[in-house]
Amino acid sequence: MARSDRFLKACRLEQPDRTPIWLMRQAGRYMEEYRRLRERHTFMEMCKTPELAVEVTLQPIRRFDLDAAIIFSDILLPLEKMGAALQFTDTGGPAIDRPLRSKQDVAAMRAIDPEQDLAYLLSALEMTRAELAGKVPLIGFSGAPFTLASYLIEGGGSKHYQLTKSFMYRETKLFHLLMEKLTDMTLANLNAQIRHGAQAVQVFDSWIGILSVMDYREYVMPHMKRLFAGLDASVPRIHFGVGTCHLLGLMKDAGGDVIGVDWRVPIDEAWLSMGRTRAIQGNLDPVTLFSPGGYLERQVRDILRRVGGASGHIFNLGHGILPGTPVENVDLLIRTVHAYGGDGA
Amino acid sequence: MARSDRFLKACRLEQPDRTPIWLMRQAGRYMEEYRRLRERHTFMEMCKTPELAVEVTLQPIRRFDLDAAIIFSDILLPLEKMGAALQFTDTGGPAIDRPLRSKQDVAAMRAIDPEQDLAYLLSALEMTRAELAGKVPLIGFSGAPFTLASYLIEGGGSKHYQLTKSFMYRETKLFHLLMEKLTDMTLANLNAQIRHGAQAVQVFDSWIGILSVMDYREYVMPHMKRLFAGLDASVPRIHFGVGTCHLLGLMKDAGGDVIGVDWRVPIDEAWLSMGRTRAIQGNLDPVTLFSPGGYLERQVRDILRRVGGASGHIFNLGHGILPGTPVENVDLLIRTVHAYGGDGA
Numbered sequence: 001m002a003r004s005d006r007f008l009k010a011c012r013l014e015q016p017d018r019t020p021i022w023l024m025r026q027a028g029r030y031m032e033e034y035r036r037l038r039e040r041h042t043f044m045e046m047c048k049t050p051e052l053a054v055e056v057t058l059q060p061i062r063r064f065d066l067d068a069a070i071i072f073s074d075i076l077l078p079l080e081k082m083g084a085a086l087q088f089t090d091t092g093g094p095a096i097d098r099p100l101r102s103k104q105d106v107a108a109m110r111a112i113d114p115e116q117d118l119a120y121l122l123s124a125l126e127m128t129r130a131e132l133a134g135k136v137p138l139i140g141f142s143g144a145p146f147t148l149a150s151y152l153i154e155g156g157g158s159k160h161y162q163l164t165k166s167f168m169y170r171e172t173k174l175f176h177l178l179m180e181k182l183t184d185m186t187l188a189n190l191n192a193q194i195r196h197g198a199q200a201v202q203v204f205d206s207w208i209g210i211l212s213v214m215d216y217r218e219y220v221m222p223h224m225k226r227l228f229a230g231l232d233a234s235v236p237r238i239h240f241g242v243g244t245c246h247l248l249g250l251m252k253d254a255g256g257d258v259i260g261v262d263w264r265v266p267i268d269e270a271w272l273s274m275g276r277t278r279a280i281q282g283n284l285d286p287v288t289l290f291s292p293g294g295y296l297e298r299q300v301r302d303i304l305r306r307v308g309g310a311s312g313h314i315f316n317l318g319h320g321i322l323p324g325t326p327v328e329n330v331d332l333l334i335r336t337v338h339a340y341g342g343d344g345a
Numbered sequence: 346m347a348r349s350d351r352f353l354k355a356c357r358l359e360q361p362d363r364t365p366i367w368l369m370r371q372a373g374r375y376m377e378e379y380r381r382l383r384e385r386h387t388f389m390e391m392c393k394t395p396e397l398a399v400e401v402t403l404q405p406i407r408r409f410d411l412d413a414a415i416i417f418s419d420i421l422l423p424l425e426k427m428g429a430a431l432q433f434t435d436t437g438g439p440a441i442d443r444p445l446r447s448k449q450d451v452a453a454m455r456a457i458d459p460e461q462d463l464a465y466l467l468s469a470l471e472m473t474r475a476e477l478a479g480k481v482p483l484i485g486f487s488g489a490p491f492t493l494a495s496y497l498i499e500g501g502g503s504k505h506y507q508l509t510k511s512f513m514y515r516e517t518k519l520f521h522l523l524m525e526k527l528t529d530m531t532l533a534n535l536n537a538q539i540r541h542g543a544q545a546v547q548v549f550d551s552w553i554g555i556l557s558v559m560d561y562r563e564y565v566m567p568h569m570k571r572l573f574a575g576l577d578a579s580v581p582r583i584h585f586g587v588g589t590c591h592l593l594g595l596m597k598d599a600g601g602d603v604i605g606v607d608w609r610v611p612i613d614e615a616w617l618s619m620g621r622t623r624a625i626q627g628n629l630d631p632v633t634l635f636s637p638g639g640y641l642e643r644q645v646r647d648i649l650r651r652v653g654g655a656s657g658h659i660f661n662l663g664h665g666i667l668p669g670t671p672v673e674n675v676d677l678l679i680r681t682v683h684a685y686g687g688d689g690a
Binding site: 157159160161162165166169170209210211212213214215243245246263264265266269285286287288290291292295302319322 | 502504505506507510511514515554555556557558559560588590591608609610611614630631632633635636637640647667
């Protein structure tokens with residue numbers, strides 16, 4: 001049963017038999033199985049049809065020796081039920097028509113009832129748990145309030161997050177109200193996911209790294225504290241962001257049993273800067289998977305050497321796996337991680 | 346003559362009468378004077394016609410109480426003469442046709458002779474110096490080799506810098522050859538700018554923050570050391586990057602009399618992390634200029650309070666000023682910085 005509890009043990013700072021590994025966006029476009037299904041269904045259909053979401057969730061688990069499954073979904077989906085006009089374009093990622101601008105827009109945002117509004121997701125979690133039959137644990141997830149707010153305000157991705165920050169600075173009360181509503185939604189969403197089978201949850205605050213330390217403390221941290229205080233603590237909670245070198249201490253203080261870091265800071269330094277009181281997840285640059293095998297192995301072993309066998313490391317990429325990633329390198333990555341704990345390579 | 350030497354004194358860690366301030370992209374689209382000229386000329390024409398470049402360089406100096414001028418140009422222009430097919434689109438920023446891919450592409454890159462190839466820039470520097478007549482110093486600039494390499498390889502801006510990093514990992518020797526050629530060009534370019542009137546130079550390594558500590562050390566740092574070792578040390582050299590929380594120590598070791606930082610890390614912490622052995626430039630978030638006046642003033646004073654009157658601070662934004670920035674807030678920013686040193690506000 002080693003594979004089944006590696007991930008959860010590491011989340012609890014206990015020592016598993018091998019370093020566990022899973023990959024952000026492990027179910028996705030780099031897999032042929034996924035692309036074949038995607039030819040016949042829109043992204044939205046795949047998320048909202050439990051049978052398809054289950055199938056996609058399981059594809060990487062069948063193909064690779066991964067130590068956790070993560071439910072196939074998207075952080076923006078719950079925003080639809082709050083009133084956002086969400087679209088996924090085939091090329092340019094997500095887009096939100098009529099981005100959030102006014103007091104009326106924020107006031108109009110509805111609370112969600114996950115049992116009703118995210119029934120497709122909760123069913124998919126239950127069905128996936130049944131299919132997995134304890135082979136590996138199942139992770140649920142949500143976007144964090146700030147990252148969700150930035151999509152709502154910008155209407156999509158952004159380079160400078162100018163609208164989001166201007167909103168924050170100019171309409172501070174309204175921004176906090178928006179963050180409160182998003183925190184309520186995230187809490188309801190994640191606790192429902194846990195009730196319906198998620199054995200761990202990850203909060204993606206993907207774009208938080210664009211904020212200064214001062215702005216994080218003032219505009220985001222109180223909401224993140226409330227979020228983590230309200231999350232069902234019977235399962236591990238992973239707190240992830242990109243470009244967070246300057247925020248790691250505050251993110252740890254805001255909450256999370258595991259802090260997810262990107263590739264920028266060496267993992268031992270990142271861990272030290274958090275006092276090693278939480279587990280750490282990371283931190284291979286996803287682009288390294290495009291490098292030749294020998295180079296990739298050296299980079300993977302460098303991370304494991306830096307961790308030095310300490311309890312509480314979950315191997316992952318520093319951000320989602322990229323489309324076009326060679327599948328054989330994903331396999332090599334996972335084998336290299338597992339071999340390191342085993343024969344001492 | 347206080348305004349004339351504030352900036353240079355601060356670069357040398359000496360105490361000026363007030364904190365000097367200039368703004369990255371201070372000549373640009375947020376100014377009506379600029380937009381009027383831009384209606385009649387392409388961006389390229391404005392860069393390559395010395396009279397126009399001088400006029401645009403001087404526009405913000407006439408309008409605001411800035412303590413330095415920076416020559417109007419673009420970091421990508423010298424790449425044209427190395428053989429790159431450079432274009433500036435009216436909407437989407439710069440684009441390079443036929444991005445760099447092969448050994449042949451790198452081999453084909455030519456060395457430049459700034460006296461010939463950048464004659465328009467050197468003339469503009471000389472003419473601007475004459476026009477300024479010692480009122481404020483004139484800054485020259487260049488892109489850093491990595492940032493230039495990333496444009497050449499990606500063909501423009503990028504989200505994940507996947508092609509650049511893949512090139513680095515897969516074609517390591519070729520990447521170093523490219524960096525050598527770009528370092529040679531940057532050296533020739535900046536030293537020529539200094540000969541023709543630049544009283545300080547800034548090296549923009551704008552996209553360096555996407556690299557890990559390990560990658561910076563291996564792929565970039567040796568070239569940056571050679572660059573700074575070869576630069577005419579009779580003028581201050583500013584070394585700037587965005588998202589460099591994890592790289593500040595290495596950037597300082599690579600070189601520069603002044604390290605330019607973005608808004609993410611509080612300026613006192615950033616300065617401490619570099620041992621305060623160099624001057625520091627920064628670090629107001631450019632988006633703060635879109636906030637109400639009172640809020641803006643508080644943020645500016647917070648930076649000045651953190652610096653605490655220490656010698657060697659040049660006030661600047663953490664990145665270039667954004668189009669659409671209210672001109673009255675630029676004026677308020679500059680007045681707030683200068684007042685702080687004066688009446689102790």
